[in-house]
Amino acid sequence: MTTTGATRHTRYDRRMFAVMNNPRTNALHATAARRRTVVGAHVVLTAAGVAAGIGAYAADRPWLAVAVLVLLLPWCLATGVINGATRGLLELRTHVLDERQLAERDRVRARAHRLTTYLLACAVAGVAAADWGGQVRTGALLVPVLAAVFVTHWLMPLWVAGLAAQDEPLGEAEQGPESL
Numbered sequence: 001m002t003t004t005g006a007t008r009h010t011r012y013d014r015r016m017f018a019v020m021n022n023p024r025t026n027a028l029h030a031t032a033a034r035r036r037t038v039v040g041a042h043v044v045l046t047a048a049g050v051a052a053g054i055g056a057y058a059a060d061r062p063w064l065a066v067a068v069l070v071l072l073l074p075w076c077l078a079t080g081v082i083n084g085a086t087r088g089l090l091e092l093r094t095h096v097l098d099e100r101q102l103a104e105r106d107r108v109r110a111r112a113h114r115l116t117t118y119l120l121a122c123a124v125a126g127v128a129a130a131d132w133g134g135q136v137r138t139g140a141l142l143v144p145v146l147a148a149v150f151v152t153h154w155l156m157p158l159w160v161a162g163l164a165a166q167d168e169p170l171g172e173a174e175q176g177p178e179s180l
Contacts, residue, residue: 013096020088028137029085031167038085039162042078044154045071054144082162089161108164112156116149119156148171 009017029035049071056064083091089105097105123145130136 001138005063006116009096010167011082013093016088016092017096020086020092022084023175025084026168035082035085035162035165038078038081039159042082042162043159044076046155048108049075050148054147058140058143079158082158086158086161088156089123104164105161109157109159111161111164113135116153118158120149161175 011133013028049068052064052067052071055061056068087101088106089101094102126139127141127145130141131138
């Protein structure tokens with residue numbers, strides 16, 4: 001980890017770097033197949049949580065709020081594994097990342113932005129088709145579609161980064177936060 005300019009790393013920066021680069025968690029994301037599995041699980045947990053949240057809100061089923069809470073712990077664990085796989089690419093502050101990491105973060109964000117743009121176009125087309133067909137009131141789709149698109153827009157960079165993460169070269173995994 002390098003510093004840019006005369007930026008001083010705070011205790012928070014050092015702690016977050018240590019958490020994101022904890023070698024004890026490497027086995028959870030050591031291979032591309034494991035990373036894809038964790039990202040897939042995260043997508044499924046996110047979809048289930050959003051669906052339960054929307055159901056609790058729109059269908060007036062408060063028991064679904066309990067499902068959201070139950071899904072929260074495995075979702076947080078999967079988020080942590082993805083953050084570990086990316087070495088905190090999206091979570092660490094800019095002055096903590098080196099030039100290679102900043103370039104990778106820009107590539108991930110650009111790809112995620114493109115994917116989210118396509119998703120928004122599909123959402124608009126789907127809502128327009130539902131309205132045109134007259135089968136569904138467009139107003140009934142507003143909250144669920146906006147919630148799903150918002151959450152996807154928020155998490156797409158994490159998913160893209162998790163899928164794009166490369167296997168660690170053998171010596172780099174042992175590098176610790178003392179390089180701060």
